[in-house]
Amino acid sequence: MQVQTVLGPVGLDKLGRTLMHEHLFIAFPGAEFDPAATFDRASFVAEAVKRLRQLREEHGVRTFVDPCPIELGRDAAMMAEIAEKSEMNVVCTTGFYFEAMGLPVYWRARTTEEIAELYIREITRGIGTTGVRAGAIKVATGAPAITPLERKFLDAACIAQRATGVPIITHTQDGVCGPEQAQAFGEGGVSPHRCLIGHCCGNPDPAYHRRVVETGAYIGFDRIGILRLQPDEVRADNLVRLVRAGYGAHVMMSQDRHCGWLGKMARQLSPEEQAHIDQRKAAGDWPPPYTYMFTDFVPMLRERGLRDEEISSILEENPRRFFAGEALPAAGANWMPRATAAI
Numbered sequence: 438m439q440v441q442t443v444l445g446p447v448g449l450d451k452l453g454r455t456l457m458h459e460h461l462f463i464a465f466p467g468a469e470f471d472p473a474a475t476f477d478r479a480s481f482v483a484e485a486v487k488r489l490r491q492l493r494e495e496h497g498v499r500t501f502v503d504p505c506p507i508e509l510g511r512d513a514a515m516m517a518e519i520a521e522k523s524e525m526n527v528v529c530t531t532g533f534y535f536e537a538m539g540l541p542v543y544w545r546a547r548t549t550e551e552i553a554e555l556y557i558r559e560i561t562r563g564i565g566t567t568g569v570r571a572g573a574i575k576v577a578t579g580a581p582a583i584t585p586l587e588r589k590f591l592d593a594a595c596i597a598q599r600a601t602g603v604p605i606i607t608h609t610q611d612g613v614c615g616p617e618q619a620q621a622f623g624e625g626g627v628s629p630h631r632c633l634i635g636h637c638c639g640n641p642d643p644a645y646h647r648r649v650v651e652t653g654a655y656i657g658f659d660r661i662g663i664l665r666l667q668p669d670e671v672r673a674d675n676l677v678r679l680v681r682a683g684y685g686a687h688v689m690m691s692q693d694r695h696c697g698w699l700g701k702m703a704r705q706l707s708p709e710e711q712a713h714i715d716q717r718k719a720a721g722d723w724p725p726p727y728t729y730m731f732t733d734f735v736p737m738l739r740e741r742g743l744r745d746e747e748i749s750s751i752l753e754e755n756p757r758r759f760f761a762g763e764a765l766p767a768a769g770a771n772w773m774p775r776a777t778a779a780i
């Protein structure tokens with residue numbers, strides 16, 4: 438059993454500590470037409486390599502999953518170059534973004550089967566002519582409900598999942614539709630433990646998190662540090678609550694950060710937000726570092742009584758089991774079977 442990284446297959450035992458939802462580079466469609474949006478590939482690659490090396494050397498991270506949607510500037514060759522130079526396992530995905538912020542017109546017009554065919558090709562043969570194969574499938578839905586168009590792409594992902602056996606990683610918007618995604622995956626014949634329902638920490642309600650894990654899916658607390666969407670105190674309280682309720686094996690921790698972005702944001706920033714970013718840029722602290730989870734969030738979990746073995750298992754055992762496709766342990770069962778490195 439192996440995981441497909443951008444540099445080829447890697448044994449499950451080589452995954453180690455894993456960040457399940459981060460990005461290297463993001464470019465919203467159209468940014469390439471902005472004359473002010475400049476991008477120097479060589480200096481970006483150097484910066485990304487530096488940041489991944491820091492994650493590896495200071496915090497023991499061995500695998501970095503970048504579920505960049507196809508149309509958001511996904512660059513498989515650049516990911517491979519960064520993976521090689523940083524000695525980090527990088528996993529990329531096939532799949533598109535959600536209707537309000539993505540889904541190219543050409544692919545909107547395709548049938549479910551045509552979309553599935555693209556996904557299967559990218560998983561089994563490679564992305565374009567790069568030879569780089571996707572190791573998972575990205576699914577995204579918006580708010581307040583899954584649209585019919587999004588459902589078509591979700592159904593295509595189910596076909597591709599069943600054909601290839603790789604897992605599904607999702608985006609949810611505004612902390613809604615997680616249980617609905619899980620239900621749709623079930624209807625598409627995909628086992629719940631092959632699905633990671635992403636960005637659930639965007640919803641502050643513990644009952645919502647319970648609904649997601651009770652479907653049997655993994656749950657993403659994967660926007661740690663994005664304080665605009667949720668205070669980290671709420672994320673930490675809810676994460677510990679899930680672990681104490683016996684669902685620690687379902688939890689995935691990540692930050693949804695990036696280290697390169699083409700042009701401006703895909704929304705208009707307030708003058709205060711822009712001033713904050715300018716200030717952090719001047720301090721050499723923008724985009725914010727991937728190390729935040731270890732330097733700032735892990736201590737919050739410890740303060741709330743989470744043990745280091747529990748934190749390590751979330752970061753190592755859960756991603757390994759997810760990619761392996763092994764069944765999840767029953768709620769409350771021992772979910773820390775492996776000796777894990779110190780956090």
Ligand SMILES: [Zn+2]
Pocket residue numbers: 458459460504608693
């Ligand atoms: Zn993301």
